[in-house]
Amino acid sequence: MRNKYTFSKGVDEYFSGIHKAYLFTALFFREAFKKPFHLREVINQCFEVGLKSLALISLTGFIVGIVFTKQSRPSLEDFGATSWLPSLIGIAIIKALGPLVTALICAGKVGSSIGAELGSMRVTEQIDAMEVSAINPFKYLVVTRVIATTLTIPVLALYCSFVALYGSYLNVHAEETSSMISFYQSAFKTISFLDITTSVVKTLVYGFTIGIVGCYKGYHATQGTRGVGKAANQAVVLAMFLIFIEEVIIVQIANWIR
Amino acid sequence: MKKLKQRSINKEDSVISISGLYKSFGDLEVLKGIDFKLFKGENVAVLGKSGTGKSVLIKIIVGLLKPDRGEVVVLGHHVDQLESKELNALRIRIGFSFQNSALYDSMNVYQNLAFPLTMNRKNLNKKEVDEAVEEVLEAVGLTDKLKQMPSDLSGGQRKRIGIARTLILKPEIMLYDEPTSGLDPITSAEIIELINEVQQKYNTSSVIITHDLTCAKNSSNRLAMLLEGKFLKVGTFDEVFDTNDEQVKAFFDYNFIQ
């Protein structure tokens, strides 16, 4: 029998997987700018993404703010520098924690649910059913969801940062009297325009990643109901992995620009 | 039961014409040289054991799968050579009823039926859509299920809604994938009746995939036996089963001994 594989089964599948993912992403950019835009479905999906993760993001952001402030205080106290606390917290939350916490929560909640939803539509032939009724399922299901996550996750990250800063303020306020306004002022004092831009770009990239990975895994689900679980699971794992890599790359690029 | 109307069929006027069709998945050869014509106005039942490639055959007809070799001409178009726009225009003229119904389970019955219509005819107003939905629901006899979710319907009701969803685009060709599988004899008889009503009311030509001989006998003008990737016999019920071929006989005996 002829050898079917260029290298071996595993290696071949790995590279053909990357190729497929590349084609999928390329198709997204080709389809995203063509009519029809399914605006109503995009808005629906934005609400889905937001409502699904809002409670968890509020809670996590709040706790991260409190805990981070509590933990940082002693080391600053050693230098008698507790007055720097707000700006330290501001940098940590706006530049790193807010976007990252939001992205990880959304990868878990939104990524898995997109993977599972599209996966089950694939294995129960609902995607084929769209195709035979002359509806482009890629546009209707994938493009709308990816746009929704790309637009919504930056907003959620911003919200998460503000909640975290509020948590932090409560902690600061408990120790020394300071008004909320002066707290926020000093928190933002050292934040530059470039920092904000970096954070927004970062969250746009995370949002896109979560959407496209969830859709890719779900859209290509196989093997019946088992495949649905696998798609949801892989969507989360791959999205988180990519988010960490992107974090490192974007921070690196921002440092060069500075 | 409403019997199938025997009409004079014009053997010149074929709506589907397949010749020398081959299809395999990896090492698995599924279709090995299919030649077949569906004439305007007739119902043809395709019989065959599970896994012989019946579903693959009709998926090739609507362009969900690509043939490896051979010609597939549907309503005058070579399906495998069409651009996506032309393919969609052709698909609107073909109704495809899935083996497991493939209803959109995030939408209720009304939305399931309206979806293909509103996506393909942008200029319809709400009233026209409502009327179209009402009409097809009446055709399948389920006017009271408008607001139900697919998960709350029985298997037979799901099949009917699946058929209604294809009727809403007023197809010229209907492809039924095992319309009676998994249903009790009485519900099966109702579905067969529905198939015959559809043929008369909407003037369709149909391919009906089944391994149920009662269904084949009562819903079709001709039968085709699919065995080992080829059409072994094509003809009327009596022509096909008046034979000494062991494999055909086995199929016949099995169905009627039960």
Ligand SMILES: Nc1ncnc2c1ncn2[C@@H]1O[C@H](COP(=O)(O)OP(=O)(O)OP(=O)(O)O)[C@@H](O)[C@H]1O
């Ligand atoms: N997308 C696919 N990829 C790989 N193999 C496939 C694919 N679709 C079908 N097959 C294989 O082709 C063969 C025929 O499948 P098909 O679904 O057409 O059977 P069938 O005649 O409809 O059977 P049933 O009566 O059980 O529905 C099966 O062995 C199946 O494993």
Ligand SMILES: [Mg+2]
């Ligand atoms: Mg089948």
